[in-house]
Amino acid sequence: MSLKSYIMVISTVLVPILSQSQDIQMTFMSELRAGYSTNTYLNPFFSEWDRTYNSGYGLASTFGQLSWDKENHNVEVSGGYVYEPFFDNQATWRGYLAYAKYVGQLKPNIHAGVNIGTSSFQSNFTRSLHWVQPFVTWFPSAFTSLNLKVGSNLREYVGYQDSLNSKNRIDSYALEIESWPAFRWQLKAGLYGSLENIPAIQDGLSAAVSVSHLFPNGSKITSELQFINYNSEATVTIDSGNEPGPPPTGPPTHTTDTQTISDQIFKLKLEGAYPLKKNISIFIASENSFYQSSAIENSIGDVQISGGIRFNLNPTLPTSGKNYIEPKWMEESDKQSIRVKYRGKGNLFLIGDFNNWEKPGIPLIEVRKNNYKTEMKLETGLYEYRILLINGTEEEWLEFSNNVYTIKDSFDGTNAVLTVE
Amino acid sequence: MSNQNHMKKLIYLVSVFVKLALLCLLGLFPASSYAQQTSFSILSEKAEELGIEESLITRLQERANMNGISEGKLADILEPAVALAEDNLPFDKLLEKTFEGLAKNIPDQVLINVLQRLQKATQQSVGIVDPWLQERSVQRMLERTESEGSSQQFRNNMLNSAGRALSQGIPEESVANFMNELKSDEILSQVNTSEMVTSLNILADLPTSNGNLDISQKLIIRALKGGFGSSDLQKLPSAMQMAQNKGQLPSNSIANGIFEQIQAGSPAAEILQSLFDGKIGGGPPAGVPGRPENLPGRGNSGNGQQ
Numbered sequence: 001m002s003l004k005s006y007i008m009v010i011s012t013v014l015v016p017i018l019s020q021s022q023d024i025q026m027t028f029m030s031e032l033r034a035g036y037s038t039n040t041y042l043n044p045f046f047s048e049w050d051r052t053y054n055s056g057y058g059l060a061s062t063f064g065q066l067s068w069d070k071e072n073h074n075v076e077v078s079g080g081y082v083y084e085p086f087f088d089n090q091a092t093w094r095g096y097l098a099y100a101k102y103v104g105q106l107k108p109n110i111h112a113g114v115n116i117g118t119s120s121f122q123s124n125f126t127r128s129l130h131w132v133q134p135f136v137t138w139f140p141s142a143f144t145s146l147n148l149k150v151g152s153n154l155r156e157y158v159g160y161q162d163s164l165n166s167k168n169r170i171d172s173y174a175l176e177i178e179s180w181p182a183f184r185w186q187l188k189a190g191l192y193g194s195l196e197n198i199p200a201i202q203d204g205l206s207a208a209v210s211v212s213h214l215f216p217n218g219s220k221i222t223s224e225l226q227f228i229n230y231n232s233e234a235t236v237t238i239d240s241g242n243e244p245g246p247p248p249t250g251p252p253t254h255t256t257d258t259q260t261i262s263d264q265i266f267k268l269k270l271e272g273a274y275p276l277k278k279n280i281s282i283f284i285a286s287e288n289s290f291y292q293s294s295a296i297e298n299s300i301g302d303v304q305i306s307g308g309i310r311f312n313l314n315p316t317l318p319t320s321g322k323n324y325i326e327p328k329w330m331e332e333s334d335k336q337s338i339r340v341k342y343r344g345k346g347n348l349f350l351i352g353d354f355n356n357w358e359k360p361g362i363p364l365i366e367v368r369k370n371n372y373k374t375e376m377k378l379e380t381g382l383y384e385y386r387i388l389l390i391n392g393t394e395e396e397w398l399e400f401s402n403n404v405y406t407i408k409d410s411f412d413g414t415n416a417v418l419t420v421e
Numbered sequence: 422m423s424n425q426n427h428m429k430k431l432i433y434l435v436s437v438f439v440k441l442a443l444l445c446l447l448g449l450f451p452a453s454s455y456a457q458q459t460s461f462s463i464l465s466e467k468a469e470e471l472g473i474e475e476s477l478i479t480r481l482q483e484r485a486n487m488n489g490i491s492e493g494k495l496a497d498i499l500e501p502a503v504a505l506a507e508d509n510l511p512f513d514k515l516l517e518k519t520f521e522g523l524a525k526n527i528p529d530q531v532l533i534n535v536l537q538r539l540q541k542a543t544q545q546s547v548g549i550v551d552p553w554l555q556e557r558s559v560q561r562m563l564e565r566t567e568s569e570g571s572s573q574q575f576r577n578n579m580l581n582s583a584g585r586a587l588s589q590g591i592p593e594e595s596v597a598n599f600m601n602e603l604k605s606d607e608i609l610s611q612v613n614t615s616e617m618v619t620s621l622n623i624l625a626d627l628p629t630s631n632g633n634l635d636i637s638q639k640l641i642i643r644a645l646k647g648g649f650g651s652s653d654l655q656k657l658p659s660a661m662q663m664a665q666n667k668g669q670l671p672s673n674s675i676a677n678g679i680f681e682q683i684q685a686g687s688p689a690a691e692i693l694q695s696l697f698d699g700k701i702g703g704g705p706p707a708g709v710p711g712r713p714e715n716l717p718g719r720g721n722s723g724n725g726q727q
Contacts, residue, residue, distance in 0.1 A: 069666045139674065353517050356480070357524040380615070382622070382655065384521070397525070402663060403697060405656045407626055408589070410518060410535050411527050419652040421615065 025067045028313040029080075033059040035285075035306025042267075042287045042304035045082045045121065046093050051302070055088035059308070063097075072105035074113075082121070095121030109139040115151070126158040147176040150195070171195040186212040205229055210269075218275040226267040262294040279312045325387055326401040329418055336420060337375035340364055342398070345391050348372050352385025352415070361388055384415035461496040464503055471506035477516060484523045494529045501540035510543055511577035514584075538588050546583035549597045550576065553604065562609040562617075575614045582621035589625035591634065599624060599638045608645055615651040626658035628665055628672035636676050647683035653693060660696035 033044070040046045040053040045061070063080030079098040086092065099117025106112050115133040120126065133151030140146065156167045176190040192206040210224035271285040284307040292299040328339045342348060351361030354376065364372035364387070384407065389396045397413075400406055406414040465478045478499070485495045498519055505512040515536060522532040553559060554576055563572050586596050602608070603617060612620075620641045624630060627637040644654060664675045675696070682692045 351524060353521075356477075356517065357520040358480070359524050382619070384517075402666075405659045407658065409521065409525075410539070410588070411522060411525060411531070413525070415521075417655055419619075419655050421651055 025069075026315055027065045027067070028062065028311075028315070029065070030062040030311045031059065031308060033306050033308030035059070035304060035308075037302070037304035037306075039289070039302035039304070040093075042289060042302055043084065043093075044306075045084060045095075048127070051300075053086055053088075053090055055086050055090065057084060057086050057306075059084045059306075074101075074103045076101045091123035093121060093123045095119060103137075111137040111139075113137075115149075125160040126156075128156045128158075130154045144177070144179040147174070147178070149174040149176070186210075186214070188212075218281075220271075220273045222269070222271045224267075224269040224271075226265070226269070228263075228265040228267070230261070230263040260294075264292050266290045273310075279314075281310050281312075283308060283310060324401045325398050326404055327387065327416065332375065334377060335375045336378050336418070337373060338364070340372045340387060341370055342372055342389075343370050344389070346389045346394075346396075347391070348398075349388045349390065350374055350385060351388050352418075353383045354378055354385070359388070360390055378418075378420045380420050383418045383420065384409065385418060386415055461492045461499070464496050464499050468499060468503045468506065471503060473502065473506055473512065473516070481516075481519065481523075484520070488523055488526065488529075490523075490529050494533070497533045498529065498536060501536040504540055505543055508544060508547075510547065511580055513577075514581045515539055515543070539584060542586075542588035543580055543584035545587055545593060546580050546596070549593065549600060550579045550583050553597075553600045554579070556604050558604050558606060558609050562612075563614075566614050575618070578614070578618040579621065582618050585622060586625045591625050591630065595634050595638075596621075596624070599641075602638060602642055608642065612645055613651075616645060616649075616654065619651045619654045620645060623654055623658050628658070628661050629676050631672075633673060633676075636673055640676050640679060643680055643683050644689070647689065649689045653689040656693050660693045664696040 034056070035043075036056045037043050038051065038054045040048055040050045043053075043057060044059060059082070061080060061082040063078060065076060065078040068075045077100045079096065081096050082094060084093040097117065097119040099115065099119075101113060101115045103111050103113035113135055115135065116131065118128070118130045120128040131151060131153045133149050133153075135147055135149040135151075137145050137147045150173045151171070153170045153172060154167070155170065156165075158165050160166065172192065172194050174190055174192045176188065179187045181187055188208075188210045190208045192208070193201050194204050197204045206226070206228040208224065208226040210222055212220055212222040214220050267287060267289045269285065269287045271283060273281050273283040275281040285305070287304040289302045290299050291302070325340050325342055330337050330339070338350060340348060347360075348364040349359075349361030350364055351357055351359065355362060362374050362376065364374045367373045387398045389398050400414070400416050405417050407417055409415045461482075465482075468478055469475050481499065482495065485498065490498070502512040502515045502519065505515060518539060519532070519536060522535065527535075554563075554572075563575065583596055583600075587593060600621070603620060624637060624641065627640065629636040629640065640657075641654070644657065649657070661672065661675050661679075664678075665672055679692060679696070682695075
């Protein structure tokens with residue numbers, strides 16, 4: 001399926017939701033990075049074993065994510081573009097990623113869902129990936145989650161070395177645990193393997209452990225250790241002169257012999273991020289890998305170091321179906337004043353405990369275009385209220401945005417609350 | 422001859438029966454209507470005697486008429502407030518709820534059911550609130566906070582809040598336990614009457630109250646100890662709900678996150694803001710989007726991991 005098809009599918013699903021719900025959040029993330037690596041296996045997004053790309057590199061990526069929450073359901077749809085040039089004039093790596101995730105709450109402490117996605121990257125060859133991965137997450141305690149994933153990953157290479165094409169499917173599983181042993185300490189660990197190896201799971205088992213510490217100002221330091229193990233039969237070309245690559249992701253090569261190869265890769269990653277502002281942070285990362293294989297005598301060490309800046313934006317989505325409002329209360333010279341932004345026809349009225357819910361209520365005056373205001377003197381206390389829109393003979397109780405403090409009204413609805421102290 | 426007499430007698434009896442039936446039919450509806458009017462009139466007179474303002478009753482009648490509510494149903498609507506006034510219990514909230522229901526065009530029988538439930542809950546709360554008010558520690562707090570309002574007003578507010586909790590399904594025993602925790606010296610020495618009322622008011626609204634009432638109670642107590650003011654407490658239920666929606670986390674996790682933040686000395690405003698942003702300031706991730714390269718199994722790791 002092409003990128004255009006995915007965008008069409010996503011649009012078809014999301015446009016009706018967007019027009020009816022305010023439970024959607026939009027996030028844009030961009031990253032600019034510069035770095036140096038001795039093996040593209042350590043490059044973000046590239047991740048193909050190639051030690052000839054021993055050079056500086058740049059990376060620009062931008063991603064958008066829509067997240068929709070409703071009661072016990074959450075849907076995320078994300079997509080983005082990556083541009084990764086190399087400073088030694090080798091072919092630029094570029095491509096897109098699109099993925100979606102659904103999570104439903106089966107019980108308060110058990111969630112289940114599915115990840116689906118696709119990506120396509122190209123330089124002097126094209127690599128495409130498509131994956132489907134159902135999962136179940138269990139929260140045995142408030143600060144610990146266990147995640148079991150089982151799924152399929154279809155990997156396709158086109159125009160790889162000597163124009164070889166290949167396509168293979170990997171059915172895999174993952175068992176991950178995330179725990180917060182202390183408030184600002186995050187511990188993650190995972191075991192990953194191929195379903196083909198069951199029950200001899202040790203033949204292709206990989207593992208990852210990471211420890212992160214969050215600081216009160218939003219800074220974060222993460223240290224991650226990965227152990228990747230491939231212990232399977234593979235075909236190798238011993239006389240080709242190519243660097244060996246870790247199967248199954250290693251490049252397809254000319255076959256002259258078949259033997260069992262045992263590969264292990266140890267990776268140590270360190271990353272620190274520091275927020276400059278709410279939506280901007282800078283980061284620095286380093287990664288070391290040590291590769292050893294039964295096919296070679298000496299182990300191979302590689303390094304990647306990079307740094308950059310990240311941007312996050314959370315724009316408010318325009319909604320066409322309903323009018324969601326977010327009243328702002330202020331105390332001005334012993335009076336409580338309310339300001340409401342509203343686009344649309346009709347007149348707005350404030351109605352609540354303070355006027356015995358008498359219709360039509362206290363009129364809100366349009367002080368500027370789409371900006372309404374009124375004020376009143378209120379005694380100390382707690383007041384419930386709503387905003388009523390009257391347009392001709394039609395009345396509508398305007399819904400409050402999710403950022404407004406509301407309580408149940410005993411009639412299966414909600415009222416906003418004003419506390420005067 | 423005898424047959425003719427019998428026939429005449431039968432016709433006479435039938436005609437008398439029909440006339441009586443007609444009289445009954447004609448008389449029945451006006452009598453019923455009269456009875457309803459009388460019932461509302463008597464009730465409104467009684468309400469006025471018990472201190473419910475005449476203007477409020479007149480407005481209630483006008484608005485009920487506008488909504489097409491019959492006089493009989495109107496009496497049922499007014500009845501719970503009158504019953505509370507009769508027991509010298511606060512009825513203002515009930516009247517506010519009545520006007521709110523009318524403004525929102527709530528069906529009359531639904532409105533009556535809600536009002537009756539609130540009435541019963543308020544009456545039930547007397548058995549919890551009044552003994553609590555007599556506790557020495559509570560009395561001391563009332564003396565200290567005398568300037569904040571009369572003790573009668575405080576009683577009314579506590580009855581309303583306790584009634585609200587009971588009407589939303591919080592068991593009587595749990596409300597009593599919670600109030601017992603509130604009367605500890607540590608709490609009473611640092612809170613005012615408004616914070617006390619709000620604590621009780623939000624008990625039923627916290628997401629954790631649906632199955633983990635203990636956690637709700639602990640959370641409120643810790644929030645009070647952590648310096649949450651009345652308006653901060655009022656925001657807590659919806660802030661927690663927001664964090665739960667955005668983070669897809671069990672409410673217990675969010676409560677624990679708040680515990681930790683309070684313990685770490687974070688100010689109430691900061692805690693509430695982070696909840697509204699879908700974060701709990703530590704603890705399990707709250708659904709904040711991760712950078713794609715960090716998401717395993719999304720095709721970019723290149724190492725076969727899933």
